[in-house]
Amino acid sequence: MQFWGFMTVATTKGTKTLQYQRALALGEVPRYTAGLQVRLKSGVRVYLALSALELAFYFEEDLALHYDREGRLTKVARPNQYHRRGLSHRGLSTRIRSVEEGGGIERHALSAEDTDALVKAAHEKVTPVWEELNAGPITLEDAKPGPAQALAEIVPSVARAAEFDLKVARRDAEKFHSIYGRVAVLPPDQYNSLVLQATEGCAYSCCLFCELYSGVFYGRKTADQFSRHLQDAIAFHGEALCARRSVFLGEANALTLPQGDLVRIFGVLRDHFEFPPHGDEHVPANWWLGHKTRFDGVSTFLDAFTGPHRTPQEFEELHNLGLRRVYLGLETGDDNLLKWLCKPATSASIAQCVTSLKEVGLVVGVIALLGAGGHDFAEAHVRETARLINELPLGRNDFIYFSPLVIYPNGRYAEQTKALKVAALSAAEMRSQEQAIRDALHFDEQRGRPHVGHYELESFVY
Numbered sequence: 001m002q003f004w005g006f007m008t009v010a011t012t013k014g015t016k017t018l019q020y021q022r023a024l025a026l027g028e029v030p031r032y033t034a035g036l037q038v039r040l041k042s043g044v045r046v047y048l049a050l051s052a053l054e055l056a057f058y059f060e061e062d063l064a065l066h067y068d069r070e071g072r073l074t075k076v077a078r079p080n081q082y083h084r085r086g087l088s089h090r091g092l093s094t095r096i097r098s099v100e101e102g103g104g105i106e107r108h109a110l111s112a113e114d115t116d117a118l119v120k121a122a123h124e125k126v127t128p129v130w131e132e133l134n135a136g137p138i139t140l141e142d143a144k145p146g147p148a149q150a151l152a153e154i155v156p157s158v159a160r161a162a163e164f165d166l167k168v169a170r171r172d173a174e175k176f177h178s179i180y181g182r183v184a185v186l187p188p189d190q191y192n193s194l195v196l197q198a199t200e201g202c203a204y205s206c207c208l209f210c211e212l213y214s215g216v217f218y219g220r221k222t223a224d225q226f227s228r229h230l231q232d233a234i235a236f237h238g239e240a241l242c243a244r245r246s247v248f249l250g251e252a253n254a255l256t257l258p259q260g261d262l263v264r265i266f267g268v269l270r271d272h273f274e275f276p277p278h279g280d281e282h283v284p285a286n287w288w289l290g291h292k293t294r295f296d297g298v299s300t301f302l303d304a305f306t307g308p309h310r311t312p313q314e315f316e317e318l319h320n321l322g323l324r325r326v327y328l329g330l331e332t333g334d335d336n337l338l339k340w341l342c343k344p345a346t347s348a349s350i351a352q353c354v355t356s357l358k359e360v361g362l363v364v365g366v367i368a369l370l371g372a373g374g375h376d377f378a379e380a381h382v383r384e385t386a387r388l389i390n391e392l393p394l395g396r397n398d399f400i401y402f403s404p405l406v407i408y409p410n411g412r413y414a415e416q417t418k419a420l421k422v423a424a425l426s427a428a429e430m431r432s433q434e435q436a437i438r439d440a441l442h443f444d445e446q447r448g449r450p451h452v453g454h455y456e457l458e459s460f461v462y
């Protein structure tokens with residue numbers, strides 16, 4: 001049996017623990033249910049913080065390493081900059097630019113070498129912490145709730161994190177790819193979902209601007225195939241499932257499945273997971289937190305050109321089975337631009353689709369595509385998109401996202417705009433376009449104001 005000794009214990013809470021984001025003592029951060037501040041033999045001080053979501057190592061030198069409950073590195077943070085690492089071993093860097101640099105946020109995907117280096121560097125920082133905890137005795141400067149309990153809860157998680165070297169990280173990512181292929185994108189409020197793929201790829205895949213699923217054959221899983229996929233995913237996520245809030249049914253358009261097939265898919269979900277009954281006001285918002293089988297509902301994408309094929313009764317049936325949120329790529333309210341983008345929807349079909357979703361009480365997210373159609377369509381795009389969004393019965397729980405167009409250098413959109421000499425909007429012009437649409441929006445006071453935010457493809461990593 002392992003014994004962890006300690007030499008000094010528990011100072012006054014909040015006076016000696018390291019700071020959390022310079023504003024709060026780490027010992028006082030409510031979500032960290034267990035915490036240990038240790039001083040290593042080298043003199044380095046580190047606060048180990050455990051929550052239902054993660055284990056975090058806060059080093060005195062303003063470095064924080066975050067691991068999920070399976071011991072996978074998820075984030076490396078320094079002031080004004082952090083790197084996220086997805087289950088896919090894809091890394092993303094985010095940096096807040098200084099005032100001298102013009103301000104704003106800068107994001108870029110990390111190269112494979114940089115992501116490898118991130119894992120290696122984190123492993124080198126975590127290893128001595130584990131070695132000293134394992135060997136004992138160790139100097140404890142603070143323990144929450146108390147030394148024995150904090151050690152018992154935290155040390156096993158430190159051991160897992162210390163095992164996560166580059167070899168383990170690569171093997172883990174291979175396993176991820178064998179289950180998922182890849183996860184192309186999620187709405188920003190769904191980054192924390194458990195993704196399960198009822199379908200693969202996109203059933204249409206012809207929108208001019210979209211390369212998300214190019215090269216991926218569209219495929220539908222039977223209920224049996226989905227069940228095996230779900231069990232593989234559950235085993236892969238392991239303890240980290242405690243941190244996943246919703247289930248996201250992928251990929252691009254799972255709702256293209258016939259109703260009977262979807263009902264069977266929801267049956268598989270309900271065999272394994274619990275969803276709170278919709279409309280039950282007694283269920284607390286964090287009902288799911290810390291449970292591996294509880295989720296606050298199922299979310300998915302829908303296209304306006306496939307949505308109307310489902311009757312309100314069918315949506316109602318899915319709602320009763322756990323469907324809660326539906327995200328729709330509206331792109332624009334301008335029918336001419338929709339046609340030009342080869343998206344077989346109209347503003348009327350989008351309005352009809354959103355209305356039928358809202359009628360059965362589903363939360364809806366709509367995504368407008370900034371910069372679509374370049375300067376040629378800009379005026380109509382702003383006017384018609386604002387008009388369409390204003391027509392939609394959106395309310396306080398719904399989402400309006402603005403997604404800047406990404407032009408892939410060898411993609412179809414780039415080819416068409418080059419051939420037709422359509423000038424693209426710059427990043428600043430896209431920001432102005434967003435502002436112009438926002439300025440023209442008005443919301444129903446009774447229904448409330450939807451959340452309005454950004455949906456950036458390059459800020460996504462799963």
Ligand code: SF4
Pocket residue numbers: 202203204205206207210211212213252303329
């Ligand atoms: S925008 Fe949606 S429907 Fe169009 S190709 Fe992309 S995923 Fe498919």
